Amino acid sequence: MSEASTPTTWIERGSGEPILLIHGVGLRAEAWDAQIAALSDTNRVIAMNMLGHGGSALPPATAVLDDYVEQAAELLRDLNVPAANVIGHSMGGLVAIGLALKHPAMVLRLGVLNSVYERSEEARAAVEARAKSLGTSSGDVEHPLTRWFGEDETEARRKVRHWLKTVDPQGYASAYRVFATSDRAFSGKLNGLAMPALFTTASGDQNSSPAMAEAMATSAPRGKWLVIEGERHMMPMTAPAAVNHALRNLLAEPLKLFDTRDLRSAFGSFMTGVTIVTTIDQSGNPRGFTANSFTSVSLDPPLLLICIGKNAASRDTFSASSGFAVNILSEKQKITSGIFASKRPDKFADVAWRQAPSGNPLIDGSVAWFDCTRHEVVDAGDHIIVLGAVRAFSHSDANPLGYARGGYVTLGLEQAAVNAATGGHTIVGAILESEGQLVLTRDQDGKTVRLPEVGRTGHSGSASLLHEHLRRDGIETDLGFLFAVFENPQTKVQSIYYRGDATLRNDHNCMLAAFDRIPWEHLPDEATRIMLKRYADERLQGRFKIYSGSHERGQVRHVEQ
Numbered sequence: 001m002s003e004a005s006t007p008t009t010w011i012e013r014g015s016g017e018p019i020l021l022i023h024g025v026g027l028r029a030e031a032w033d034a035q036i037a038a039l040s041d042t043n044r045v046i047a048m049n050m051l052g053h054g055g056s057a058l059p060p061a062t063a064v065l066d067d068y069v070e071q072a073a074e075l076l077r078d079l080n081v082p083a084a085n086v087i088g089h090s091m092g093g094l095v096a097i098g099l100a101l102k103h104p105a106m107v108l109r110l111g112v113l114n115s116v117y118e119r120s121e122e123a124r125a126a127v128e129a130r131a132k133s134l135g136t137s138s139g140d141v142e143h144p145l146t147r148w149f150g151e152d153e154t155e156a157r158r159k160v161r162h163w164l165k166t167v168d169p170q171g172y173a174s175a176y177r178v179f180a181t182s183d184r185a186f187s188g189k190l191n192g193l194a195m196p197a198l199f200t201t202a203s204g205d206q207n208s209s210p211a212m213a214e215a216m217a218t219s220a221p222r223g224k225w226l227v228i229e230g231e232r233h234m235m236p237m238t239a240p241a242a243v244n245h246a247l248r249n250l251l252a253e254p255l256k257l258f259d260t261r262d263l264r265s266a267f268g269s270f271m272t273g274v275t276i277v278t279t280i281d282q283s284g285n286p287r288g289f290t291a292n293s294f295t296s297v298s299l300d301p302p303l304l305l306i307c308i309g310k311n312a313a314s315r316d317t318f319s320a321s322s323g324f325a326v327n328i329l330s331e332k333q334k335i336t337s338g339i340f341a342s343k344r345p346d347k348f349a350d351v352a353w354r355q356a357p358s359g360n361p362l363i364d365g366s367v368a369w370f371d372c373t374r375h376e377v378v379d380a381g382d383h384i385i386v387l388g389a390v391r392a393f394s395h396s397d398a399n400p401l402g403y404a405r406g407g408y409v410t411l412g413l414e415q416a417a418v419n420a421a422t423g424g425h426t427i428v429g430a431i432l433e434s435e436g437q438l439v440l441t442r443d444q445d446g447k448t449v450r451l452p453e454v455g456r457t458g459h460s461g462s463a464s465l466l467h468e469h470l471r472r473d474g475i476e477t478d479l480g481f482l483f484a485v486f487e488n489p490q491t492k493v494q495s496i497y498y499r500g501d502a503t504l505r506n507d508h509n510c511m512l513a514a515f516d517r518i519p520w521e522h523l524p525d526e527a528t529r530i531m532l533k534r535y536a537d538e539r540l541q542g543r544f545k546i547y548s549g550s551h552e553r554g555q556v557r558h559v560e561q
Helices: 029-039 065-078 091-102 121-134 142-149 155-166 169-181 210-219 240-251 260-267 315-320 331-341 412-419 463-472 526-541
Strands: 009-013 017-022 043-048 084-089 107-113 197-202 223-228 275-280 286-291 294-299 302-309 323-328 353-355 361-363 368-380 383-395 401-404 407-410 426-434 437-442 475-488 493-504 511-513 545-550 554-558
Touching: 009 029, 017 029, 017 065, 017 091, 029 043, 029 084, 029 155, 029 240, 043 065, 065 091, 065 169, 084 091, 084 240, 091 107, 091 169, 107 240, 121 169, 142 155, 197 210, 197 240, 210 223, 223 240, 275 315, 275 331, 275 361, 286 302, 286 331, 286 361, 302 315, 302 323, 302 368, 315 383, 323 361, 323 383, 331 401, 361 368, 426 463, 426 475, 426 526, 463 475, 475 526, 493 526
Parallel strands: 017 043, 017 084, 084 107, 107 197, 197 223, 426 493, 475 545
Antiparallel strands: 009 043, 275 286, 275 323, 294 302, 302 383, 323 368, 353 361, 368 383, 401 407, 426 437, 437 511, 475 493, 545 554
16 A cells, blocks of 8 residues: 555556556445456556545545546656556546546546446435435445345455445545535536446446446447446456456557547537638639638748648649638638539639739638748648748638538627627626536525526626626636527516536535426526526537527527528
């Protein structure tokens, strides 16, 4: 057993590609003895003790899941492990998922054993009631032992009984409270797991059902799920052969196995501008294509680059040409973009253009253009990179056309919606999430709950005032895109709502609600209820839109319009 500056205690055996093992509530690193013995033949195995367990430091009094996630991250840094295969059991599985989402570069492969995901109402009520009853002791240990092992008295059961009776009461209570309230921490977020991931449980596990394992695996891009028949919650101890076999299969998964379409979607998350690249071919005819693979390279000398697919019909023309022009399109040129993205032979027939002094075509109405001579052509996988030396350029103040996730992004849409709502009194609010739950505030009447907002009374609100108001209430926010803009025609009050994430300090003045337990009847008005129901639906799809109109009727518009 060793100790780092975390301070965390851990067991370490073997050498090779690292494995980090994270146990569940009330247990300790020795719960992994069978896995340590089997896997340390080929790997460096590190079994850590969670905060408040096995001699590790106690967690904060108001511990949250992220405290345990950061403990694991800090231990890996202390041990000079840049990345490891991370495997967690029960609550340790939640910690492992949190580490994989928050620090993806640290996680090679992810194993989640007997963990929880989106409990039923009955299951959540039962586990929350037990968490509240713990207080300063570990409570009745025989009841959970029966759930985990059945009725038989075994050596594994005796070990776990001893751990439960000797664990620090505060450490146990804090961890159990986090475990009880974190089953929805990653709802709608598992699609961010890019690494190979295994979600496995036992057929007789009353805490972690096979349906949970399947739901997690289905949500993760490279997820697989496995049910070990005839076992219960403590299967790493009671069925080590089956568990070790599953973990070896996980460790054999190749790290770099990309689905080309999925990789393209990931690249497409980076929002770019839209350009039309043009030149004159050897016959004197104008040639052009739509591209978003364009970037500046250098100011001195002035260089830029474009990428052309090797299968593109215009590849030979542009790689052999003495020069080319890059035209950055405006929001009003989506049709022009579509024309040059097509295979039409007469792309220039319906588009106004003129020639630069070099002869390269310049598209009228572009936000900016750069006239270049060819500087260098570089072979790069399935594309060629053409570097251009800028010889002339021009630009305007028009809004550029954006592109992300397979669609156009009109950057002026949000500002236009906000500008339309500036004629009278304005309420500015936010739909905020903290660890997968909705942030709400409670009125002085003790019943009405609202979204965080400013401008309800007194002067009109603004995003900066909202930030300041939330900070005073112990809420740090990261506001994202606009979500809704609407006006009450009778009162002439405009409402503007953003969406975003929140980090809560210990002294926060708010309440959290799971999205399936929003107190709809205590919300102030029907407009808020409708808005939140739309948000709850769209967050599951990961594709948000913008509503604009009145508090009763309006339009929901795609951001990609």
